[in-house]
């Protein structure tokens with residue numbers, strides 16, 4: 099089972115964000131999505147869990163068409179998908195432990211002790227042992243992000259969508275988180291989609307990399323392939339050289 | 355040229371469309387809320403905390419308002435009745451107006467400010483910081499998790515707070531009558547009992563419950579449909595208070611027409 | 615935190631519930647700790663009395679009305695009162711309903727029936743149910759007077775059929791009642807004159823008129839036997855017409871001289887106008903008084919309405935303020 103996106107279109111008012119984006123994530127694979135800020139990466143992730151409805155196109159997760167699901171079935175599916183929000187989206191009325199444990203309480207038959215030990219375990223994984231009783235407002239941005247990650251993986255979902263999990267973290271913590279993502283994939287067989295701007299992370303955790311550009315899939319391939327590509331748009335992005343985009347624009351003009 | 359001619363049409367059309375779509379969203383949220391009632395496992399544990407926040411925490415402000423209302427009612431009644439009507443009618447007026455009208459409505463308006471704004475701001479913030487999305491990804495239906503407990507708590511607690519307010523308002527009127535108007539307790543109590551009907555209490559309870567429903571529902575509605583960051587949260591909060599205050603007065607008239 | 619919430623919510627809920635329940639019970643006049651017994655009474659009509667109104671004995675509040683309902687059959691109204699158990703009630707206890715103040719609240723007073731022989735108490739169906747009577751209020755006064763004249767007119771119509779000694783005696787009896795009423799009217803007006811000095815002059819005159827009218831009525835009765843014997847119906851009717859004219863004049867005068875008694879006077883006026891009508895019919899009629907014999911119920915009814923008028927007047931005399939103050943509002 100896997101995640102398949104076909105011909106996805108989405109616009110907000112006049113703004114066309116996605117215009118035929120397509121992707122398929124193999125079972126057990128970790129795929130990274132690159133793209134400029136505001137290109138629609140977060141919007142894409144939200145379509146995968148049905149938080150947004152596409153204007154056109156299909157989204158399949160675990161063999162089910164997300165757009166066709168009844169409310170109940172959608173919630174059933176969401177139990178199998180973890181979502182790490184870009185801004186963490188922690189519940190500020192709750193402690194860290196309650197945040198992480200919230201998904202677990204939805205699972206019937208879990209005792210309070212089991213929940214607490216699972217919470218501790220997840221906080222351990224993101225290097226935040228002993229933070230249980232803190233409030234989100236007492237955490238730094240990086241710490242919040244890690245609590246958000248712990249919350250997403252607490253229920254041991256088969257799919258995890260990471261929206262910029264390492265942005266704003268120091269290099270060491272970044273490496274820890276990347277290690278965690280890899281570990282999730284290797285040991286638990288998690289299928290992952292990682293949105294990131296950080297090429298180092300992308301190479302480290304992903305089996306394949308997709309690039310979203312102007313609402314479409316500009317590139318899809320392994321880290322090796324992306325490093326070898328000659329597409330100026332992709333190279334501008336991974337090398338951080340906006341002047342290449344200029345070339346692309348003039349080249350396009352000449353062609354026409 | 356044509357565009358200038360069409361501008362008023364556009365304006366009217368836009369207004370109507372927005373009006374209809376917001377009605378549609380209302381209907382949607384209402385049916386969602388009713389349907390979400392079946393997720394008992396989700397909302398049941400949360401009702402208590404909301405009852406504490408919506409009800410218990412509102413008791414002081416409601417009592418404060420009621421106390422002064424009772425005092426003023428007693429003084430104004432005695433002022434109005436001078437000579438022509440026996441003084442025990444102060445008791446009638448304080449009791450009847452407190453129970454039937456001022457208790458429920460003033461409490462409702464105060465709580466529209468306190469509770470309605472609180473709910474709209476909280477849910478609005480949750481919306482713009484994606485906490486509501488986060489709830490969905492954790493498989494919690496947000497309507498059942500956020501709206502149902504608040505609305506239920508409002509429907510249950512508004513009448514309770516109102517009853518306490520009414521009781522204190524009458525007591526304040528009574529003390530005023532004794533201390534400032536030279537009335538005796540039997541006189542005041544005679545007036546209080548004179549035209550009292552148990553239905554009056556029911557009327558107050560029904561009114562207060564409907565106010566609770568409206569205030570919480572409106573707060574949830576505007577909070578839930580907040581867009582656009584801190585500014586949007588501010589806007590939702592203002593709208594929630596204004597709209598629920600207006601609806602309280604409309605409902606007040608509605609109940610007076612249908613039940614009295 | 616959670617503990618605290620639970621306790622607080624529980625506390626506030628209970629406080630609200632307790633306030634609502636005990637407050638309602640208290641305002642309804644619930645009697646805590648007092649020994650209370652239910653007392654039942656029946657009425658033909660309960661005026662504006664209802665649940666919650668005071669029940670008194672000799673002016674002291676001893677309980678409240680708890681329920682009012684029409685009994686099956688629709689003839690009687692049953693009232694349940696809850697009164698202090700330790701207040702002794704008279705052996706021939708009866709209940710009189712009357713306005714407690716002029717603001718629409720009524721009261722039930724438990725009295726000894728013997729003290730109010732004229733009151734037309736409803737007959738109770740059982741021995742443990744008290745007879746009751748509701749005092750008519752001012753608006754019903756007029757209605758009663760009107761009914762009397764209707765009945766009199768009816769009566770006169772029937773007089774045309776036959777005129778025997780028996781029916782003549784009935785008529786005499788009835789007329790005697792009318793005279794009694796007029797006496798009472800004059801007494802009443804005398805009393806009013808004393809109470810309201812400023813209209814005394816006009817009322818005095820009116821009283822004099824009433825006295826004269828009464829005297830001439832008396833003369834009718836004095837001559838009645840002879841009249842009957844001689845068959846001088848014509849003469850009787852002439853006399854009656856004189857009486858009636860006197861009454862009418864009185865009524866007009868009374869309404870002019872005393873505004874405070876305006877209601878009273880107009881009532882008298884309508885009554886007397888009817889009386890005049892009777893006489894006209896009687897004079898033109900052939901075989902007077904006949905139908906009266908065939909319909910004793912009518913006689914009863916006339917008697918009944920007269921009694922009511924009497925009671926009313928009695929009440930007006932005893933509590934003139936009750937009626938006169940009403941006209942202020």
Ligand SMILES: Nc1ncnc2c1ncn2[C@@H]1O[C@H](COP(=O)(O)OP(=O)(O)OP(=O)(O)O)[C@@H](O)[C@H]1O
Pocket residue numbers: 110115133134135136137138139140141142184
């Ligand atoms: N709910 C919404 N309503 C209106 N516009 C939206 C909404 N969500 C996203 N957008 C718009 O869609 C575009 C893409 O947003 P998105 O959050 O997907 O960007 P992104 O690729 O994740 O960027 P970043 O790397 O900065 O997070 C943006 O221009 C944003 O303004």
Ligand SMILES: [Mg+2]
Pocket residue numbers: 139140141184261
């Ligand atoms: Mg994003």
